[in-house]
Amino acid sequence: MGVKTENGFQITRDQAIPGPDAMLATLTKAGYSNTRARRSVLEALFDANGQASPAELLALGRAHHPALGIVTVYRTLEVLSELGLVRKLHQDDGCHTYAPVQHHHGHYVICERCHRTIEFEGCDIAAVVASVESQTGFQVREHWLEMFGLCPDCRLEHPGAV
Amino acid sequence: MGVKTENGFQITRDQAIPGPDAMLATLTKAGYSNTRARRSVLEALFDANGQASPAELLALGRAHHPALGIVTVYRTLEVLSELGLVRKLHQDDGCHTYAPVQHHHGHYVICERCHRTIEFEGCDIAAVVASVESQTGFQVREHWLEMFGLCPDCRLEHPGAV
DNA sequence: TTAGAAATTGATAGTCATTTTCAGTTTTTT
């Protein structure tokens, strides 16, 4: 299980980070068939750099199942999204990328250089939400947060960049 | 530029909240031509409900300049974005909407029912950023935050909804 | 294990937001 650190966040390295098998189990438990195509998409998802576009997942998935088609990639991602196993990330150009879900209330940091993506938890913006509600009169139901910057590797390779 | 009142004073609100005229001034100061097409897009932007899609801006803009074309809407929005006069909002389906910028570090709340959009400021997530940096090792450079909920009017019309 | 039913698949052909191209027009400069 995760270790509580001083700032209260869990370090999850040794925790059960669900892999393709765990996701497949969830999938079949929900009544979906265990198919070669779906398995290849799941594996592709974990072969990727924390997140990948449908086209990238197609390429990665074909290493496991050459007949895989793009339509099935989209359909599998839709099912995984419904089951909360995957989250859709938005890119500036409006295209999407998909990342495996590890934390229920996770958000993502994306490296602007190599696109490595890591989920983080502990997004506490309750105070911000409260001030927005009083500022605007809106009743806020959900929020969308993505962060961009440099991952540790890219910071080393390009010190002072960005 | 600004609304002249009967006694000749400017309404101070016009200074705080830039309208089409102020944006046009910025545009020409930056070296862009003052064209009928651009003026119609600027007016459309303020005729809208806080935010609008390119197609909606085309329709609104044609009220001021019937020959306006969609390509010019896109191009004008691109220029306005570069100048920081407009911000691109992302929708779940990957399409975009544009909102006039009022606050330099503003973010937006969007009504899920009527799509009214209001900018808010005072997003203080420095603490969240700091914890993300220590959790992930990333160096965060920017973030994206959008909130969704019900605007005051829709709360009244549909109490208890959503 | 097997046959039939049910679910899934992928090729093909859309759809739709956004971009590119280009010749003609408007705006700016002189």
Next chain:
DNA sequence: AAAAAACTGAAAATGACTATCAATTTCTAA
């Protein structure tokens, strides 16, 4: 007012994503 520069919009192209449908795979039940 004329020439140069900037801008415009129609039409065509691009590319992500979705709908269709006949063929295949997986599941279920005996």
